[in-house]
Every structure is written in C-alpha cells, then in structure tokens.
Amino acid sequence: MASEKPSRNDLPQVLLLRPPPSFYLFGDQFYLSDKFQLLKAYESPLPLSEFLTTHAQSIRAILSSGGAPVTAETIRLMPALQLVVTTSQGLDHIDLGECCRRGITVSGAGTIFSADCADSVVGLLLDVMRKISAANRYVKQGLWAVKGDYPLGSKLSGKRVGIVGLGSIGSEVAKRLEAFGCSVSYNSRKKKPDVSYPFYSDVRELAADCDILAVCCALTEETHHLINKEVLKALGKEGVIVNIARGAIIDEKELVQCLVQGEVGGAGLDVFEHEPDVPSELFELDNVVMNPHNSVFTYESFQDQRKVVVGNLEAFFSNEPLLTPVKND
Amino acid sequence: MASEKPSRNDLPQVLLLRPPPSFYLFGDQFYLSDKFQLLKAYESPLPLSEFLTTHAQSIRAILSSGGAPVTAETIRLMPALQLVVTTSQGLDHIDLGECCRRGITVSGAGTIFSADCADSVVGLLLDVMRKISAANRYVKQGLWAVKGDYPLGSKLSGKRVGIVGLGSIGSEVAKRLEAFGCSVSYNSRKKKPDVSYPFYSDVRELAADCDILAVCCALTEETHHLINKEVLKALGKEGVIVNIARGAIIDEKELVQCLVQGEVGGAGLDVFEHEPDVPSELFELDNVVMNPHNSVFTYESFQDQRKVVVGNLEAFFSNEPLLTPVKND
Known part of the structure; x- marks a missing residue:
C-alpha cells in the first residue's frame, strides 16, 4: 500500500x-x-x-x-x-x-543587491561625466562622419566623491571609486568609528566640498527631501549627483529646476519621487541619464x-x- | 633707448x-x-x-x-x-x-590618457552589461509608465575579464575591475614577470576562459585583426568585448557579423576600422554602445x-x- x-x-x-x-x-x-x-x-x-x-x-x-x-x-x-x-x-x-x-x-x-547597486552608481556616473549615452546616440544617428567630434566630457579620476549613506551599498561605491583615483567623504546619521573617510554631519557641507554626490542611504522620515535646493547649489554647476536609493530622498521639483537652469552639472537617476512617472523636463537633457529603477535588477x-x-x-x-x-x- | x-x-x-x-x-x-x-x-x-x-x-x-x-x-x-x-x-x-x-x-x-581610457572601458562595459544607454532612451521616450519594467541586465561583479595588452591603460583597467570583484587575466606579447594575473599567450584561449574581453593594446602589424571570428566565438554568446584601442585590432567585418547573428553578447566600441565611418548594421543593436573615439577626450x-x-x-x-x-x- x-x-x-x-x-x-x-x-x-x-x-x-x-x-x-x-x-x-x-x-x-x-x-x-x-x-x-x-x-x-x-x-x-x-x-x-x-x-x-x-x-x-x-x-x-x-x-x-x-x-x-x-x-x-x-x-x-x-x-x-x-x-x-x-x-x-x-x-x-x-x-x-x-x-x-x-x-x-x-x-x-x-x-x-549591494554590488549591483554600486555598479549602477559608477555606470551612471561615468555615463553622465563621459557623455556615453549621448555620444552613443550621436554615433548611431550617423552624425560623427557628418558633424565631427563630440563635445568633451570630464574626467572621473581624481574627483572628490561625497557618499550620502555609507551602508553596504555606499561602502561598495567607495571601494570602486577609490580604484578610479577618487577621494571619498561621507555623510550618515553618525560617524562610523571603523571608517577613515572624512565624515560630514551636514550634507550641504559635504556637497560644497565635493564634485560628485552619490545618494545611497535608506529613505526614512529623516532623509525625506534631505537633498534640497541648498544642497544642490552647494554641489554646484560642475557637480554631478547620482541617486540609486529612493526618489524622495531628493526634492525632485528642486532638482529638476536646478538641472534645467544649469545650477547642477548633471545627474544619473535610477529612482524618482513618483515612479514610473518621470519629470518630462529631463527628457531633453543630455547631462541627465535615467534608468527605470533597475539598479538592483540583474x-x-x-x-x-x-x-x-x-x-x-x-x-x-x-x-x-x-x-x-x-x-x- | x-x-x-x-x-x-x-x-x-x-x-x-x-x-x-x-x-x-x-x-x-x-x-x-x-x-x-x-x-x-x-x-x-x-x-x-x-x-x-x-x-x-x-x-x-x-x-x-x-x-x-x-x-x-x-x-x-x-x-x-x-x-x-x-x-x-x-x-x-x-x-x-x-x-x-x-x-x-x-x-x-x-x-x-591612461586613466581616462580605463574609465571609458569600465563605462562602456557597464553600459553594455547593465543596458544603461538603452534604458535611458526607454525612460526618455516615456515608455516606462506605459510598458513597465525594462529587460534585465547582467552583473559585472564576479565576472572574468581578459585584458588584451597590459600596458599603462590595461593595468588601470585591471585595477578598476578588481574593485568590482572581477577576476583578471591577460594576453600580451610576453608574460610580465612582475604581474600575478594569469597570462595567456593565445588570445583565443584567453577569450574562451573569460566573460569579458577588453582590448587595450597598441595597433601593430602583429595586433592587426588579432581579434577575429575565432576569438569572438570563443568569447561566446554571453561574452562582451570592449575596444578603446584601435579599430583595426578587431576584424570589424567579422565582429559585425558575430553581433548581428548573436554569436557575441555585446560590444562597447570607442574605435572603428574606418573612422568616422561606423558599420550601420550596429545602429539598431541595443547591446552595442558606441562612442566617437573619445575615450581619451576630457x-x-x-x-x-x-x-x-x-x-x-x-x-x-x-x-x-x-x-x-x-x-x-
């Protein structure tokens, strides 16, 4: 039986x-x-x-x-x-x-997901700084032979990177960008005793001292709209911001305004405040590279x-x- | 006076x-x-x-x-x-x-130029593997909200990278990709006594043992069309090739054929055999990211x-x- x-x-x-x-x-x-x-x-x-x-x-x-x-x-x-x-x-x-x-x-x-997220930070950053997506489109439209060289990008090596949230993703970003010859500073709730990177308790001060801001923190009540117009203006006209964390950590309306007005140099964005709706003002900007919240998706x-x-x-x-x-x- | x-x-x-x-x-x-x-x-x-x-x-x-x-x-x-x-x-x-x-x-x-070239290798590689340019276009065309998620990319961390030409650029590429958790092997004219990465005297064998091939060598009589159909087939359907060196190191006609027929997984190309003329067969391929020979230009x-x-x-x-x-x- x-x-x-x-x-x-x-x-x-x-x-x-x-x-x-x-x-x-x-x-x-x-x-x-x-x-x-x-x-x-x-x-x-x-x-x-x-x-x-x-x-x-x-x-x-x-x-x-x-x-x-x-x-x-x-x-x-x-x-x-x-x-x-x-x-x-x-x-x-x-x-x-x-x-x-x-x-x-x-x-x-x-x-x-930390490695894939960190890879996305570096990929978006290189894409914005070296104009990879925009230049790819230029070549694929057959414009290289017709119009000649493409505008210069800027160098990643040697740049000052500020990481907002030095958890498992932020730490992986730091490890990668150090290999590119970047210097790393960070902001988080409190200074990490076992980390030698310079700590900034104020994210605006971090932005003012950096060329690049990489947003890698969790979205909480404290981090909601942590990155506002003041922080973005401190980052400045040549500065680049990358966000693979959560859209609402950045005040998106103020970010769009800063990008449209040229008050920030560029942005690599994987996340948005009202996903999958994306501010259409960014569609025409070559210095903005956007991904559909897939930094963890491999x-x-x-x-x-x-x-x-x-x-x-x-x-x-x-x-x-x-x-x-x-x-x- | x-x-x-x-x-x-x-x-x-x-x-x-x-x-x-x-x-x-x-x-x-x-x-x-x-x-x-x-x-x-x-x-x-x-x-x-x-x-x-x-x-x-x-x-x-x-x-x-x-x-x-x-x-x-x-x-x-x-x-x-x-x-x-x-x-x-x-x-x-x-x-x-x-x-x-x-x-x-x-x-x-x-x-x-070594740092900028190496940055371009990593940028093109991440772009191909994580579909950054293609996903950026998807978002900018407003398709995310309409069509939903974008197809998955593949993970860079942990991949096996073969570097063809371990000079100043190749070494900088190796340094960066090690920080991503990749393993590095190389091919060059001869084994370098002070380098611990596995050496391959045969580039086809290197390609067969790798997921990624990064072409960083000088163009000489010996390296002209060094990367041919046999090497590309050894790299395989999931393999990715990046070239920031010189177009003629790859047999471009055979590369185009392999890409169109799906015998190679993807390509990040900064250089071409007949620049600024680019094979138009590649224009429609999302797994091919092309830049107008500007990997050194910042x-x-x-x-x-x-x-x-x-x-x-x-x-x-x-x-x-x-x-x-x-x-x-």
Missing part, C-alpha cells in the same frame, strides 16, 4: 499582496518550496481587508515587495503575523515601527534574491535562525 | 601637418610657447612635398596627431628632423621603423596633454631630457 503523500495544501501559508517583479520575469513558481505555499491575495475576488480577515489566524508570514506596502492597517488585520520577508533592498514600504511594536521580525535582502541578483527569500521563509517555518534579519529597534 | 625685443619669427620651427584636435576645441594658440613656433603646413598653398622641401633645413621637430600620418616618405623630405612629438596615446600613425633607422626620437603622451586630459607636448618640445630646444621619450628599438 502506497504511503499517503502530504498535500501542498497542508503547507503553511505565506501572504503575497501583489506579484513581485520576479514573477513577471521568471514566472510565479519562482519561490517554490516544499516548506511553505504562497497565499496570493491578488487572485481573490474579495476586498483585501475581507480577504485578510478570512485568513487572519493562518498567516504567520508575509512576502512583500516594493510595490505592495505593508502598512500598520494591514498588519493589524493579521494577529498571527510573526515575519515580514521583503524581496527588495529598501524597507521603506514596511511600517517598521508597527512591526517593532508588535514584535514582528523583518527580514531583508541582506547585501545581495539576472544574477534575482537568483541570489530567490535563495535569500526562500531561505528566510524555510528557516522561519523550520524554527531555524533567519538568514538576513533586519535590526529594527 | 629700448632694447630690441626678440621676434617670434626667430624661434625654432615645429612642423604641424594638420590641425590637431585640440585646436578645434581650444583654438590654435593651445601650444603657445616662447621656445618654439609652429610651422603650419596646412596653411600653405604649396603641395606638401614642395612645402617640406622649402623648409627642409629648418625643421628639427614635428608635432603630430593621429589624423596626420608621419610616413617614411614625409620623414625623408626632412633631413634635419630629430624629434617627432605626438599628441596622441597611440603611435600607429608614425613610421617608427623609419624613425629608428634615422635616429629620430619619438615622444608620446606618456600615461596622461577637458582635464587635454590640459595635461598640452603640458606634456609643450614640455617635450621646450626640453628639446633647451637641450634638456625629454619628458616622455618612447622606447623605439
């Missing part, structure tokens, strides 16, 4: 509010595991609050992504919730305060992310230590 | 066959010196051979640039010639053999080049050691 095979329906449920980006790229079996099953709220015809109330007692974990906020209101509908796992580097879509109050653990992507990083997400959830349901718990107090 | 002021016409003459690129950008006083004057052959209505015959006895130095070859024929018309100074990193426009036979010293740009590098060019010529006319003589034997 064959032994009874356990059904997938017996596996613990992990709530999914919206399909994460990986589903569009790799299909909805991307996080398949024999330790849990995904409970897809977006496949239910019920309104979310009703859906959550129905499943209130069974949901011990959420798998969240940037596009689906985990609000205090959502959390309160799930009294059994113990874990929020996110697919993203950023945590600003999760109400960390409510998680802390409720004793809910949060697990992030760890440092798996084929390889998705594979790493899958391992971390599945690994965290499997560890949780096996009562083992999480791979990448977030410090949240 | 006022002392007689020495006239600029008394200064020794330095032959200029064609205006160098710097004149278009900074004007024709760019190499102004009180130790020499420029003799501009291109301003004379005489045919070049007649012009050179007329000035044969007075020309002891030539200031040359990439667009104006210094051929054996030209050299033979100048029996008094002792020095060729070039504004460029490459020397392939100078008949080095004839200079050697005639005992004419050649002075190059030294290493002043505002800062031109200022450094001016110092080296003027410094070499002034040293020569003052009987002092040259700043950047080229080893030519």
Whole structure:
C-alpha cells in the first residue's frame, strides 16, 4: 500500500499582496518550496481587508515587495503575523515601527543587491561625466562622419566623491571609486568609528566640498527631501549627483529646476519621487541619464534574491535562525 | 633707448601637418610657447612635398596627431628632423621603423590618457552589461509608465575579464575591475614577470576562459585583426568585448557579423576600422554602445596633454631630457 503523500495544501501559508517583479520575469513558481505555499491575495475576488480577515489566524508570514506596502492597517488585520520577508533592498514600504511594536521580525535582502547597486552608481556616473549615452546616440544617428567630434566630457579620476549613506551599498561605491583615483567623504546619521573617510554631519557641507554626490542611504522620515535646493547649489554647476536609493530622498521639483537652469552639472537617476512617472523636463537633457529603477535588477541578483527569500521563509517555518534579519529597534 | 625685443619669427620651427584636435576645441594658440613656433603646413598653398622641401633645413621637430600620418616618405623630405612629438596615446600613425633607422626620437603622451581610457572601458562595459544607454532612451521616450519594467541586465561583479595588452591603460583597467570583484587575466606579447594575473599567450584561449574581453593594446602589424571570428566565438554568446584601442585590432567585418547573428553578447566600441565611418548594421543593436573615439577626450586630459607636448618640445630646444621619450628599438 502506497504511503499517503502530504498535500501542498497542508503547507503553511505565506501572504503575497501583489506579484513581485520576479514573477513577471521568471514566472510565479519562482519561490517554490516544499516548506511553505504562497497565499496570493491578488487572485481573490474579495476586498483585501475581507480577504485578510478570512485568513487572519493562518498567516504567520508575509512576502512583500516594493510595490505592495505593508502598512500598520494591514498588519493589524493579521494577529498571527510573526515575519515580514521583503524581496527588495529598501524597507521603506514596511511600517517598521508597527512591526517593532508588535514584535514582528523583518527580514531583508541582506547585501545581495549591494554590488549591483554600486555598479549602477559608477555606470551612471561615468555615463553622465563621459557623455556615453549621448555620444552613443550621436554615433548611431550617423552624425560623427557628418558633424565631427563630440563635445568633451570630464574626467572621473581624481574627483572628490561625497557618499550620502555609507551602508553596504555606499561602502561598495567607495571601494570602486577609490580604484578610479577618487577621494571619498561621507555623510550618515553618525560617524562610523571603523571608517577613515572624512565624515560630514551636514550634507550641504559635504556637497560644497565635493564634485560628485552619490545618494545611497535608506529613505526614512529623516532623509525625506534631505537633498534640497541648498544642497544642490552647494554641489554646484560642475557637480554631478547620482541617486540609486529612493526618489524622495531628493526634492525632485528642486532638482529638476536646478538641472534645467544649469545650477547642477548633471545627474544619473535610477529612482524618482513618483515612479514610473518621470519629470518630462529631463527628457531633453543630455547631462541627465535615467534608468527605470533597475539598479538592483540583474539576472544574477534575482537568483541570489530567490535563495535569500526562500531561505528566510524555510528557516522561519523550520524554527531555524533567519538568514538576513533586519535590526529594527 | 629700448632694447630690441626678440621676434617670434626667430624661434625654432615645429612642423604641424594638420590641425590637431585640440585646436578645434581650444583654438590654435593651445601650444603657445616662447621656445618654439609652429610651422603650419596646412596653411600653405604649396603641395606638401614642395612645402617640406622649402623648409627642409629648418625643421628639427614635428608635432603630430593621429589624423596626420608621419610616413617614411614625409620623414625623408626632412633631413634635419630629430624629434617627432605626438599628441596622441597611440603611435600607429608614425613610421617608427623609419624613425629608428634615422635616429629620430619619438615622444608620446606618456600615461596622461591612461586613466581616462580605463574609465571609458569600465563605462562602456557597464553600459553594455547593465543596458544603461538603452534604458535611458526607454525612460526618455516615456515608455516606462506605459510598458513597465525594462529587460534585465547582467552583473559585472564576479565576472572574468581578459585584458588584451597590459600596458599603462590595461593595468588601470585591471585595477578598476578588481574593485568590482572581477577576476583578471591577460594576453600580451610576453608574460610580465612582475604581474600575478594569469597570462595567456593565445588570445583565443584567453577569450574562451573569460566573460569579458577588453582590448587595450597598441595597433601593430602583429595586433592587426588579432581579434577575429575565432576569438569572438570563443568569447561566446554571453561574452562582451570592449575596444578603446584601435579599430583595426578587431576584424570589424567579422565582429559585425558575430553581433548581428548573436554569436557575441555585446560590444562597447570607442574605435572603428574606418573612422568616422561606423558599420550601420550596429545602429539598431541595443547591446552595442558606441562612442566617437573619445575615450581619451576630457577637458582635464587635454590640459595635461598640452603640458606634456609643450614640455617635450621646450626640453628639446633647451637641450634638456625629454619628458616622455618612447622606447623605439
């Protein structure tokens, strides 16, 4: 007599509010595991609050992504919730305060995206300074043979780089740019005792002393619109700003104004305040290089992310230590 | 009585066959010196051979640039010639053999362009791998909000990079890419005793063992079409090639064929076989990023080049050691 095979329906449920980006790229079996099953709220015809109330007692974990906020209101509908796992580097879509109050653990992507993000910073920076995208278009339009040489770019080597937020991404940016002969300074909540780069407690002063500002910090109440007109003017007409963190860390309206008026030299932007809407004033500016929030998106990083997400959830349901718990107090 | 002021016409003459690129950008006083004057052959209505015959006895130095070859024929018309100074990193426009036979010293740009060239290699590479130019166009055409996410790029960190020509540029490329977590191997005429990177005497074998090939060698008879279809096929469908050296080091016809047929993953090209003519088959390929031979061209590098060019010529006319003589034997 064959032994009874356990059904997938017996596996613990992990709530999914919206399909994460990986589903569009790799299909909805991307996080398949024999330790849990995904409970897809977006496949239910019920309104979310009703859906959550129905499943209130069974949901011990959420798998969240940037596009689906985990609000205090959502959390309160799930009294059994113990874990929020996110697919993203950023945590600003999760109400960390409510998680802390409720004793809910949060697990992030760890440092798996740091290298790709840092690579994007350098790529956008080189593109802006050396006019790579603009010159590529010039060549592809057949203008080189007709109109001759292209306007000069500026040198990266030897420039002074200010890194806003020296976490895992910022540190990777520093390591790369040092190899280009740049000097590094940084701003963060507090001076890091084990770091020898000059520390600036004031981001405007950092900008004033730098040629390049690389925004690599988390979006929090403190960093919202941290980069405003005063900071940008301190960076100056030759200065270049790169942002791969979150759009709202920069006051986008003021950035657009500074770029249009030539008060900042150029910008490499992966993120925007109202994504996927992008200020159309920037479309015509060759000194602005924009990417559609994909600084973390490589084929390889998705594979790493899958391992971390599945690994965290499997560890949780096996009562083992999480791979990448977030410090949240 | 006022002392007689020495006239600029008394200064020794330095032959200029064609205006160098710097004149278009900074004007024709760019190499102004009180130790020499420029003799501009291109301003004379005489045919070049007649012009050179007329000035044969007075020309002891030539200031040359990439667009104006210094051929054996030209050299033979100048029996008094002792020095060729070039504004460029490459020397392939100078008949080095004839200079050697005639005992004419050649002075190059030294290493002043190495950092900018290496920066271009990394910039083009990141652009191809992370699709920066193509994604920038996507965002600027307003497609992000309409069509959604952009196709994934691939990760640079951890990739195996093969550097063809580990001179001053190649070494700077290696230094940068090590900071990205890449592993470096190289091919050159012979193994360098003071370098620990794995050496490949065969460029096809190097390509077979790498994800990325960065062409950084000089164009010589030996390196002409060094990168052919066999090398490109060894690099493979996922492989990326970057060339900031000279177009003719790659068999361009075979490269175009490999790119169009998807036998190579992508290319970042600053140089071409028949510049400024560029193969139009590449215009539509998003995995090909092209720049108009400007990897050395930044505002800062031109200022450094001016110092080296003027410094070499002034040293020569003052009987002092040259700043950047080229080893030519």
